[in-house]
Structures are given as C-alpha cells and as structure tokens.
Amino acid sequence: MTFATDTSVAAAGDGRFETEIRPGWDIGGNANGGYLLCLAARAMSETAKRPDPVTITAHYLAPGRPGPATVLTEAVKRGRTFTTVSAALEAHGRRLLQVVGTFGDVVDPGGGDARAVERVEATPPALPPPDECVAVRPGDDFPPPFMGRVDLRLHPDDAGFSQGAPSGEPLVRGWFRLRDGEPIDTLGLLLAVDAFPPTAFNARLPVAWTPTVELTAHVRARPGPGWLRCAFTTRFVTGGFLEEDGEVWDGTGRLVAQSRQLALIPRS
Amino acid sequence: MTFATDTSVAAAGDGRFETEIRPGWDIGGNANGGYLLCLAARAMSETAKRPDPVTITAHYLAPGRPGPATVLTEAVKRGRTFTTVSAALEAHGRRLLQVVGTFGDVVDPGGGDARAVERVEATPPALPPPDECVAVRPGDDFPPPFMGRVDLRLHPDDAGFSQGAPSGEPLVRGWFRLRDGEPIDTLGLLLAVDAFPPTAFNARLPVAWTPTVELTAHVRARPGPGWLRCAFTTRFVTGGFLEEDGEVWDGTGRLVAQSRQLALIPRS
Numbered sequence: 001m002t003f004a005t006d007t008s009v010a011a012a013g014d015g016r017f018e019t020e021i022r023p024g025w026d027i028g029g030n031a032n033g034g035y036l037l038c039l040a041a042r043a044m045s046e047t048a049k050r051p052d053p054v055t056i057t058a059h060y061l062a063p064g065r066p067g068p069a070t071v072l073t074e075a076v077k078r079g080r081t082f083t084t085v086s087a088a089l090e091a092h093g094r095r096l097l098q099v100v101g102t103f104g105d106v107v108d109p110g111g112g113d114a115r116a117v118e119r120v121e122a123t124p125p126a127l128p129p130p131d132e133c134v135a136v137r138p139g140d141d142f143p144p145p146f147m148g149r150v151d152l153r154l155h156p157d158d159a160g161f162s163q164g165a166p167s168g169e170p171l172v173r174g175w176f177r178l179r180d181g182e183p184i185d186t187l188g189l190l191l192a193v194d195a196f197p198p199t200a201f202n203a204r205l206p207v208a209w210t211p212t213v214e215l216t217a218h219v220r221a222r223p224g225p226g227w228l229r230c231a232f233t234t235r236f237v238t239g240g241f242l243e244e245d246g247e248v249w250d251g252t253g254r255l256v257a258q259s260r261q262l263a264l265i266p267r268s
Numbered sequence: 269m270t271f272a273t274d275t276s277v278a279a280a281g282d283g284r285f286e287t288e289i290r291p292g293w294d295i296g297g298n299a300n301g302g303y304l305l306c307l308a309a310r311a312m313s314e315t316a317k318r319p320d321p322v323t324i325t326a327h328y329l330a331p332g333r334p335g336p337a338t339v340l341t342e343a344v345k346r347g348r349t350f351t352t353v354s355a356a357l358e359a360h361g362r363r364l365l366q367v368v369g370t371f372g373d374v375v376d377p378g379g380g381d382a383r384a385v386e387r388v389e390a391t392p393p394a395l396p397p398p399d400e401c402v403a404v405r406p407g408d409d410f411p412p413p414f415m416g417r418v419d420l421r422l423h424p425d426d427a428g429f430s431q432g433a434p435s436g437e438p439l440v441r442g443w444f445r446l447r448d449g450e451p452i453d454t455l456g457l458l459l460a461v462d463a464f465p466p467t468a469f470n471a472r473l474p475v476a477w478t479p480t481v482e483l484t485a486h487v488r489a490r491p492g493p494g495w496l497r498c499a500f501t502t503r504f505v506t507g508g509f510l511e512e513d514g515e516v517w518d519g520t521g522r523l524v525a526q527s528r529q530l531a532l533i534p535r536s
Contacts, residue, residue: 054481054509055530057368057482057484059368061344076329076363076366082481084327086368098352100327100368117505119502120503120505120506121438122503206385213322218511220504234389235388235390236387236389236390237387238386238387238488243486262322262323
C-alpha cells in the first residue's frame with residue numbers, strides 16, 4: 001500500500017495536518033506534482049468530511065524535496081452536497097502549493113435523476129494491451145525514481161522520445177496503475193493525471209522540462225479495478241506557455257477524470 | 269466604460285477591497301459568474317501588482333445579487349515572474365467565490381526566447397460576419413438583463429435553441445465584445461469565457477440551467493481591438509456533471525484565452 005501510506009496525513013487540530021514528502025516520488029530530485037497534490041488533497045478530504053475531489057486546482061509555487069511537510073486547510077463552505085476547502089502545502093519553510101477544491105461523493109452526488117443524463121462525445125484511447133506497450137522503469141537518472149512508484153505502459157507510438165525518436169505529435173497515451181496492484185481511489189486519480197512524460201517530449205519542443213504553473217482535475221467517477229487508460233494532448237504552445245489536457249478512463253470504459261495543466265516553456 | 273467602472277474595486281488595506289455587485293449584470297436575478305470573477309480578479313491583480321490573470325480558478329459557493337461586496341486577497345507567493353493570490357468574494361454576509369490565481373505580464377512574461385516557441389494545433393472558429401450572426405438582446409425575462417452589458421452574436425447554426433430548435437450538438441460559437449466598443453483587457457476575457465448560453469441548451473439536455481461549480485481560465489495574450497471569436501464545447505455529460513471548454517481568439521487570429529468549467533446537471 002505504498003501510495004496510501006506515502007500520502008497519509010495526521011490531523012493536528014485547527015485544520016492543520018502533519019505529513020511527509022516521502023522519498024522515491026521524485027523526478028530529478030523534486031517530488032512529482034501529482035504526488036504533492038495528493039498530500040494536500042488527502043488532508044482537504046478529511047477537513048471536508050467528503051471522499052472525492054470533484055474539482056481541485058493547485059498552483060505550484062516551489063519544488064518539494066523529501067522531508068516533513070504541513071497542510072493547512074480551511075473549509076470555506078459546507079453545503080448539502082459539496083464542501084469547498086482552501087489549502088496550502090508547506091515544507092522546508094516555504095509554501096509549495098496553493099490549492100482549492102470542492103469535495104463530494106461521486107457515487108451519490110445528491111444529483112438524483114441528474115445522474116441519468118449521460119452524453120459522451122469521445123471514446124477511450126485505443127491502446128495495445130499493457131504487455132505490448134512500453135514499460136517505463138526507473139533508471140539511475142532517467143527515467144526518474146518516481147517511475148518506480150507507479151506502473152506506466154506507454155503506447156509504442158508515443159514512447160520513442162526516450163530513444164531520441166519523438167513522434168512529432170504533442171500526444172502521450174498509455175496505461176497507468178499503482179505498483180503491486182494497489183487499488184486506486186479518486187485521490188489516486190490526481191496522481192494519474194500528472195504521472196506521464198510531458199507531451200512536449202513528443203512535440204519536439206526544445207525543452208528539457210515543462211514546469212507546471214497550475215493543474216486542475218475533475219473527478220467524474222470512482223475507478224473500477226485494474227489498469228486505467230490515459231491520454232494527454234496539447235493544442236496550444238503560445239506566449240511561453242502550453243496547456244496539457246488529460247483524460248483518464250477505467251477498465252469499464254468510463255471516463256473517471258479530466259485534467260488540464262498550464263505549464264511553462266522554460267527560458268533556454 | 270461600463271465594464272471598467274462596474275468592476276472597479278477600492279483598496280481598504282490589508283488586502284481587503286470594497287466593491288459592489290452592480291445591477292444589470294444578472295441572469296434571472298443572479299449576477300453572471302464571469303462578472304463576479306472579474307470583481308475578484310481586479311482586486312487580486314492590484315494585490316499582485318501584475319496585470320494579467322495567467323491562470324485563475326473560481327469555485328462558486330453562492331449566488332450574488334446587486335449590493336455591496338468585499339474581496340479579501342492574500343498574496344501567497346511573490347516571484348520574479350508571477351504572483352499567486354488567494355481570494356474570496358463576499359456579499360450579503362456570505363462567501364460567494366473562493367478564488368486562486370497566478371498573475372503575470374503576458375506581453376513580457378519573462379520567458380525570453382521561450383516566447384519564440386509556438387505551435388498551434390487548432391484554428392479560430394469559422395463564423396459569419398457579426399452582422400450575419402444572431403444578436404442576443406436582453407428581454408424582459410429572456411434573454412437575461414446581462415445581455416445588455418455585452419454584445420453577443422451567435423453563429424446562426426447555434427442560435428436555434430432560443431426558438432425551441434436546438435442544434436442537437438453541445439456547441440455554442442459566436443462573437444463577443446463589450447458594449448459601446450469599450451476596449452477589453454485580460455480581465456475582460458474572464459467575462460467572455462462565461463458570457464455565452466450554456467452548451468446544454470443546444471445539446472437538448474433536459475435542464476433549464478447548468479450552475480457552475482468551478483471555472484478555470486488561462487490567459488495567453490492581451491486581445492487586439494475589436495470582436496473576439498469564441499467557441500464552447502462539451503464532450504462529457506456524466507455522473508451529474510458536464511464540463512464546458514472555451515476558446516477565445518482575437519481579431520488577429522491569436523488564441524487569447526482558454527477556459528474550462530465544471531457545471532452541475534440540476535436535479536429535475
């Protein structure tokens with residue numbers, strides 16, 4: 001239960017939670033952004049007393065390294081269906097993330113027959129079976145240690161960047177699960193939406209990384225067991241920024257999360 | 269200068285700003301969500317001492333009616349390029365919006381040659397000239413009073429819903445400008461992304477409204493003068509929610525803003 005234990009938080013009263021940025025979740029020494037968001041979201045969910053981050057946004061202020069961390073939460077509205085929580089993740093004497101999220105219960109959101117209205121204009125990404133995709137294993141330096149915490153299998157057409165043969169398209173598709181078959185809850189979806197290599201690697205952009213300014217995720221459903229199908233695309237690289245849009249589908253063919261992040265094209 | 273004056277805020281010290289939800293910006297008695305966001309964003313921009321909301325997210329907690337209002341702001345990080353601000357809009361003794369935004373200067377974001385990297389995978393929506401589109405004029409009840417504050421011209425193919433003939437597609441395209449040719453700045457883009465009729469009206473969903481839970485906008489550039497081209501689409505109506513994705517392009521054919529909101533399918 002690596003994910004559950006490595007994102008656990010301990011209530012310390014007055015909306016404050018003590019936690020720790022655990023080692024092994026880093027990319028080049030800095031903790032993965034989705035992992036940091038999970039630390040904040042778990043504390044926010046406890047404050048909200050509701051399980052699912054229906055919509056959550058994090059602004060990334062500073063990188064995080066392993067060590068003690070604190071989440072400061074404030075419930076700004078407790079409603080009949082949702083609770084909205086403002087939060088900050090702090091470590092190393094700095095604020096790392098500023099977060100706002102609305103929590104609810106996506107299995108019974110109180111929508112009554114509203115849930116019966118369904119219309120989906122898209123299909124899950126077509127992927128070869130996981131064993132025919134390209135497994136991303138952590139290396140000494142690249143792929144990063146974080147890849148030892150998750151199980152990523154990239155679509156072969158989207159995996160060439162690591163061999164110096166990017167596809168040329170700003171698209172990354174693949175399977176995601178936690179290691180050792182650990183079940184994934186809706187907080188785990190926040191990890192999935194920031195776990196894949198950036199689309200910029202395939203788009204042949206002249207960048208070594210695209211730091212996240214802000215990430216928003218919408219959780220639509222609790223995922224069923226097994227692999228998640230994921231796809232990330234970018235349509236606009238302009239003005240020094242790019243967006244990366246993500247979709248996560250579960251094994252039953254149901255959309256479980258959507259995400260969008262704004263990332264920076266670093267100065268070269 | 270209706271928009272500028274109707275979104276003005278007055279600093280009251282310690283990050284607090286006094287303002288007013290002005291009459292005429294409402295839809296069915298409740299102020300338009302984009303307009304409320306503009307009140308918060310103008311105060312946040314002053315606190316940030318930076319002009320442009322590079323990325324901003326609002327969670328909608330309660331509806332707002334005309335009357336005095338307060339914006340409470342806190343700069344949570346002042347960096348070399350960006351300032352991130354957390355804020356709340358309060359009125360009628362209630363918190364209406366919880367907001368977080370990162371402000372910068374989109375004309376000179378400090379990106380150096382990063383701005384030279386451009387790749388755009390989309391084109392502005394094709395629209396007949398504004399005079400050949402369907403003007404949305406405020407009525408006694410419908411269209412709402414808000415439509416007197418902006419100048420909306422809907423694509424004829426997307427305007428039939430008001431005559432009981434929705435297109436069947438979750439798509440709304442049209443031109444946007446402020447009344448009387450008032451110039452539009454990047455705060456005004458936050459109005460544009462929430463000014464159009466909901467895609468649900470064209471998708472023939474059995475709803476009279478789709479209340480916004482959360483709206484995120486990314487501002488990529490300051491718009492040039494004149495009409496803005498806008499398009500709003502929905503791909504996923506599931507679990508009692510739908511997302512609405514927006515794009516705003518200026519007269520030079522440049523993407524100036526992207527938006528996504530999560531909205532609720534109300535119980536019927």
